[in-house]
Amino acid sequence: MPAFGARLRAAMDMRGPLCVGIDPHAQLLAAWGLSDDPAGVASFCQIVVDALADRVAVFKPQSAFFERFGSSGAQILESTIRQLREAGALILLDAKRGDIGSTVAAYADAYLNPSMPMYVDAITASPFLGVGSLAPMFAEAHRHGGGVFVLALTSNKEGPEVQHARLPDGRTVAQSIIDEISQLNVGEPGLGSIGAVVGATIGDTGHDLSGLGGPILVPGLGAQGGKPDDLRAIFPGNLSAVLPSYSREVLGAGPDVASLRRMTSKINDELMIALGSPK
Ligand SMILES: O=c1ccn([C@@H]2O[C@H](COP(=O)(O)O)[C@@H](O)[C@H]2O)c(=O)[nH]1
DSSP, rough: OHHHHHHHHHHHHHHSOOEEOOOOOOOHHTTOOSSSSSHHHHHHHHHHHHHTTOOOSSSEBHHHHHHHHHHHHHHHHHHHHHHHTTOOOOOEEEEEOOHHHHHHHHHHHHHHHHTTTTOOSEEEOOTTTOGGGGHHHHHHHHHTEEEEEEEEEETTTTHHHHHOOBBBSBBHHHHHHHHHHHHHHHOSSOOOEEEEEEEOOOSSOOOOOOTTOEEEEEBBBGGGBBOOHHHHHHHHTTTTGEEESSHHHHHOSSSSSHHHHHHHHHHHHHHHHHOOOOO
């Protein structure tokens, strides 16, 4: 399997930079006329697959909304992932996993080993047990052409309390995470496979992402207030590595298939102008 970074580059060049989050909130299920139960979530996901699987580069299912329904939710997630991948999309599972290294190895096996049922192309990870504790995930990603996106500067207002805290060497916690990720991408040809999560809502924080080498997952757009134009200000030196992610803003256009398609195409066009990307 080619490296995740190369696969992501090719997918974004072919289908545009937009990553669509699959977050079946109870409110969205109601707005789509669906029940807040496994049957409703299954119908919701099927509509997303039918509408968008063949035209969006990356889907980001939010694990929490499937975990709500236990084993039924896991089955729906597995089936949705399989159908999206069959249609040529990449899957980035937003599960924000992190633990001591020996447990991280099990998470890595669950999500990044192609022979496992919940196999995805990439996963989000939490570095707050130390970036080094995620080493088994980086190794598994490297072995199988997978990707890992490590939380660095999240889109929520509570994030800075931890992420802007200073280390004895004067760097922020976030900058030290970004610097460790950068090291993991050294020597990768093109876009690396280890990315960072940086929200579109962070404003001007003075963090240096110029040496990252890997992709940047950018949530916080749309429903949380971030706009495509904010990307130019936050990522001046990394625009081609930005993977902008929208969940509620896109999903709010459903359940009509044509409206979902129009919305993704409109956002992709806005993003391509903001990022100056090809397609
Ligand atoms: O910093 C972060 C990290 C992850 N998220 C996740 O992204 C989506 C955002 O959904 P919207 O509807 O587009 O606001 C959601 O799954 C979050 O858990 C984030 O928002 N910020």
